Structures are given as C-alpha cells and as structure tokens.
Amino acid sequence: MQLLASLTSPYARKLRVLAHELALPVTLVETAPMEDGPELLAANPLGKVPVLMLDDGSSVVDSRVIAAYLLAQAPGQTLLATAGPAHWHGLTTEAIADGILDAAINLRFHAAQGVTEGAWPDRQRRAIARALAALAGRIGAVPGYPEICIVIACEYLDLRFPDIDWRAHGELRALQAALTDRPSLAATRPPG
Ligand SMILES: N[C@@H](CCC(=O)N[C@@H](CS)C(=O)NCC(=O)O)C(=O)O
Missing domain, CATH: 1.20.1050.10 (Glutathione S-transferase Yfyf (Class Pi); Chain A, domain 2)
Known part of the structure; x- marks a missing residue:
C-alpha cells in the first residue's frame, strides 16, 4: 500500500502512526496537494492528501476512512474498540x-x-x-x-x-x- 501525503499533513500523520503501530506495509509517497499532480487528482477528485493507494490500484480517501481501513487490516488490534x-x-x-x-x-x-x-x-x-x-x-x-x-x-x-x-x-x-x-x-x- 502507498500513502500519498506530505510530511507535514497532520491528517496523514494519523495514518503513518497507525501503520507504524500495526506494522502494516505502507510506503509514503511524498505528495504536495497544492501542486495538483495528475496522480493525486486521479486518485482523489478533491485533490487532497492523504490518499491510500491499494495494491489493486484503487484508492481510499479521507483520513478517517483510511484509518478505518488500516485498523480493519489488523484483526485483534487494541488501538480502537471495535464495537x-x-x-x-x-x-x-x-x-x-x-x-x-x-x-x-x-x-x-x-x-x-x-x-x-x-x-x-x-x-x-x-x-x-x-x-x-x-x-x-x-x-x-x-x-x-x-x-x-x-x-x-x-x-x-x-x-x-x-x-x-x-x-x-x-x-x-x-x-x-x-x-x-x-x-x-x-x-x-x-x-x-
Ligand atoms: N478531511 C480530509 C482533510 C484532508 C486535507 O484537508 N488535507 C490537506 C493537507 S493537510 C489538503 O490536501 N489540502 C489541499 C486542499 O484543501 O486543496 C482528511 O481527513 O483526509
């Protein structure tokens, strides 16, 4: 998985912390949202980071949705109650x-x-x-x-x-x- 994000994005930091905590294979791809790069716009019509690129080429957008996705990849995680x-x-x-x-x-x-x-x-x-x-x-x-x-x-x-x-x-x-x-x-x- 690749995370399109800037190093200063606090939204992305939540996800970088989660990937670290859960030992998930997430690679950071530094992306400056204000440059409107074609890869970012193709992955997120809103032109915002963070975006999570999945291995099948699809994308997950918005940090709260991405966080839910990452947590779901780690059954048994204890960072967030599941219900x-x-x-x-x-x-x-x-x-x-x-x-x-x-x-x-x-x-x-x-x-x-x-x-x-x-x-x-x-x-x-x-x-x-x-x-x-x-x-x-x-x-x-x-x-x-x-x-x-x-x-x-x-x-x-x-x-x-x-x-x-x-x-x-x-x-x-x-x-x-x-x-x-x-x-x-x-x-x-x-x-x-
Ligand atoms: N609700 C979004 C907010 C993301 C967001 O605002 N990211 C900023 C960077 S920290 C951005 O991409 N701004 C560019 C823009 O608003 O066009 C999330 O949680 O992912």
Whole structure:
C-alpha cells in the first residue's frame, strides 16, 4: 500500500502512526496537494492528501476512512474498540481532533490571503478552544488511537499556531508528555 501525503499533513500523520503501530506495509509517497499532480487528482477528485493507494490500484480517501481501513487490516488490534459505546466515543474523539485540524488549516488559508482577523477567523479560533476543552475530558485510561489523534492535533497547533495554548489544559499536557516518546509518534513528527 502507498500513502500519498506530505510530511507535514497532520491528517496523514494519523495514518503513518497507525501503520507504524500495526506494522502494516505502507510506503509514503511524498505528495504536495497544492501542486495538483495528475496522480493525486486521479486518485482523489478533491485533490487532497492523504490518499491510500491499494495494491489493486484503487484508492481510499479521507483520513478517517483510511484509518478505518488500516485498523480493519489488523484483526485483534487494541488501538480502537471495535464495537459498542467505546467505539463511537473513540471515533467522535477523532472527529473532534480532526475538527481542530480543519479549523487550523482554514485559518492558515485565510491568513495566506491576508485575513487574520474578523468574524470568520474568530469563529475558527473559538471552535478550536471549545474542541480543546472537550478533548481534555475525553482521554481514556489506556492511550489508543483516539488519544494519538488528540496528540497529533495538539502538536499541529504547536507547529502552525504556537500562540494557541492547549497546554493550559493539564490533561492534554499530561497526555502529550506521556506519549511524546512513543516510537510511532516520534518517527512521524513533522520536520521543523
Ligand atoms: N478531511 C480530509 C482533510 C484532508 C486535507 O484537508 N488535507 C490537506 C493537507 S493537510 C489538503 O490536501 N489540502 C489541499 C486542499 O484543501 O486543496 C482528511 O481527513 O483526509
């Protein structure tokens, strides 16, 4: 399997961590989405990364769908409950963490056009603040995939929005500190 992704994509990082954790044969193919390369557009009409290319030539798009696919390749995995309330709780945690990424990337695109203040950026920042507070209350006793998603979102804020003080939430600070040396996370940290 090949993962079309950039090294800084936080969505792709979730999947690179999963591949590492589950010892799945996933090769990273560095792909810059904004270049609109023909391989990417053929695999994902949305022109976004990450995309997982399967060995039969078909593609799986969107990080949450790809994550579900990778988890399904590892029967017996313990990173995400496979059914029941814990399953839906975990997926909801992932969705909230992804929502932080969505809002942060939205802020970046607007900033690139000179829009850093006003109703829309303020709305994104409020969403990030609420989501961080919510995630602080959703951390499970045994860190798994949902907790990995939380750490990836927090570290992405460090990379792009260091002014957003997610460490004000002691639970998030403790989680990131506990997971920082986990090999899968250490191996996928974005370059500077
Ligand atoms: N919901 C998508 C979001 C993916 C996404 O926004 N990726 C960014 C890179 S981090 C991208 O490809 N942006 C290019 C674009 O929006 O055109 C996912 O979870 O995979």
